Amino acid sequence: MTYLRVSITDRCDLRCTYCMAEHMTFLPRSEVLDIEELDRVASTFIDLGVRKLRLTGGEPLVRRGAMDLVERLSRHLSSGDLDELTLTTNGTQLARFASDLARFGVKRINVSLDTLRPDLFRRLTRGGDLSKVLAGVDAALACGLRIKINTVALKRDNAEELPRLIQWAHGLGADITLIEAMPLGEVDVSRVDQHLSLRDVRDNLASFWTLTDLDYATGGPARYVRVEETGGRLGLITPLSHNFCGDCNRVRLTCTGVLHTCLGREDASDLRAVLRTSEDDRALREAILEAIGAKALGHAFQIADRKPALARHMSVTGG
Ligand code: SAM
Ligand code: SF4
Numbered sequence: 227m228t229y230l231r232v233s234i235t236d237r238c239d240l241r242c243t244y245c246m247a248e249h250m251t252f253l254p255r256s257e258v259l260d261i262e263e264l265d266r267v268a269s270t271f272i273d274l275g276v277r278k279l280r281l282t283g284g285e286p287l288v289r290r291g292a293m294d295l296v297e298r299l300s301r302h303l304s305s306g307d308l309d310e311l312t313l314t315t316n317g318t319q320l321a322r323f324a325s326d327l328a329r330f331g332v333k334r335i336n337v338s339l340d341t342l343r344p345d346l347f348r349r350l351t352r353g354g355d356l357s358k359v360l361a362g363v364d365a366a367l368a369c370g371l372r373i374k375i376n377t378v379a380l381k382r383d384n385a386e387e388l389p390r391l392i393q394w395a396h397g398l399g400a401d402i403t404l405i406e407a408m409p410l411g412e413v414d415v416s417r418v419d420q421h422l423s424l425r426d427v428r429d430n431l432a433s434f435w436t437l438t439d440l441d442y443a444t445g446g447p448a449r450y451v452r453v454e455e456t457g458g459r460l461g462l463i464t465p466l467s468h469n470f471c472g473d474c475n476r477v478r479l480t481c482t483g484v485l486h487t488c489l490g491r492e493d494a495s496d497l498r499a500v501l502r503t504s505e506d507d508r509a510l511r512e513a514i515l516e517a518i519g520a521k522a523l524g525h526a527f528q529i530a531d532r533k534p535a536l537a538r539h540m541s542v543t544g545g
Contacts, residue, residue: 227487227518229278229476230271234264235289236481240316241352242340243415244378244407248352258481261291263501265298267483270510272302277309280336284481287319293326300330314338314376318354320362328369337363338376341384342394350383367398374461375402381422388427389434396458403448403461424462431460447474477518485517 237252259267268279279299286292302308313327314336327335339359341347347356366373375395379388388404395402406424409417428451431437436454448461478486483498495517500510 227475227477228276229280230268230276231280231282231476231478232264232268233283233479233481234259234281234286234292234295235284237288238283238285238316239288239318240285240354242378243350243352244380244413244417244420245411247412247414253482257498259483259498259501261295261298263483263498264295266507267479267497267501267510268299269302270507271479271514272307273507274511274514279308279311281311281313283314285316285318286313287315287323293323293330296327296330296332303331310334312336315362316351316354317359317362317366321358321365324362324365324369324371327366328371332371334372334374335366336374336376337366338378339363339391340377340380341387342391343387346383346387350380363398373398373400375400377402377404378407379404379422379424379427380407380420382419385422385427389431392431392453392458392460393456396453396456399458401459401461403463405463424464428462485514487517 235258238246241248241250268276272279279302281292281296283289289295296311296313299308299311303311311330311332312334313332315338317337317339320335320337337359340350342356344356347354347359363373375391377384377388377391379385384391392402404424404427406422407417407420428437431453435456437451437460438454440450440452440459442450442459448463450459450461452458453460474488479497480486483496483501485495485497487493495513497510497513497517500513504510
């Protein structure tokens with residue numbers, strides 16, 4: 227395992243319909259790891275060989291102390307123990323934080339954006355302001371950060387707009403990845419109504435663009451093509467159509483310190499208990515090694531059920 231994602235908060239300033247219920251109950255602060263604990267646990271993973279660290283959430287940039295954490299973790303970039311420190315954000319706070327991120331050694335970030343239509347954005351995020359995200363994207367590019375856009379493909383909402391989003395991202399010099407909506411957590415809308423198969427999307431795009439398969443692999447679930455007409459790279463994440471577990475090199479830590487070795491399974495190890503009962507990092511190292519040793523070989527998502535495949539929301543595990 228060389229890639230760790232850490233959710234640093236379950237809170238968010240948006241309420242995307244596929245991710246959260248309208249009225250979410252967030253965790254009490256005492257259950258969430260503080261900045262020192264996040265630093266300690268992430269640094270222990272780096273000690274054990276993690277080379278790439280992604281901060282996520284919830285929305286990582288609404289977490290108080292997020293920049294303090296990024297600054298602390300940047301010491302591992304300086305020492306050469308970490309190859310990459312990055313984050314996944316909804317972009318609403320980027321205009322404020324882009325220059326700090328660049329200063330602390332972040333080179334690339336993922337920005338999630340499902341539409342360029344202000345009205346649809348407001349509806350999909352239950353009240354969000356698209357202009358803030360676009361200002362954030364501009365600020366990030368101006369600070370020299372490289373951007374990848376993440377877009378959840380939603381049958382009812384943005385299916386028609388996907389070619390325009392791809393053109394827009396490629397016009398900025400950004401990669402873009404389309405994601406199939408995954409059945410994680412109870413939300414207020416039907417998963418079946420939202421599900422759009424990326425096989426169908428790909429077939430549609432291929433009817434007017436030339437898509438060339440690329441070997442480029444990240445060890446993750448995305449498969450990449452080049453769109454010859456735009457010159458840009460397009461990723462397709464198909465958790466429901468494909469099984470990609472054999473190449474998976476990543477584990478996830480929730481903001482409460484629970485380690486999940488697979489996004490699609492219920493397996494979990496409570497590292498917070500270890501963190502809070504022992505000052506000594508040896509016990510923490512052992513707990514991590516034991517959990518990783520038990521990493522399972524596959525998952526079994528299905529969209530057909532109206533019930534979520536797993537009770538936990540993506541905002542808890544970290545996307
Ligand atoms: N708030 C940040 C953001 O939106 O980028 C980071 C956390 S968010 C949970 C990470 C990613 O997960 C986003 O790209 C979001 O679109 C995606 N996501 C959330 N719920 C999802 C679901 N049920 N299926 C597929 N992707 C989901
Ligand atoms: Fe918030 Fe990200 Fe979930 Fe949207 S996808 S509600 S921005 S955590």
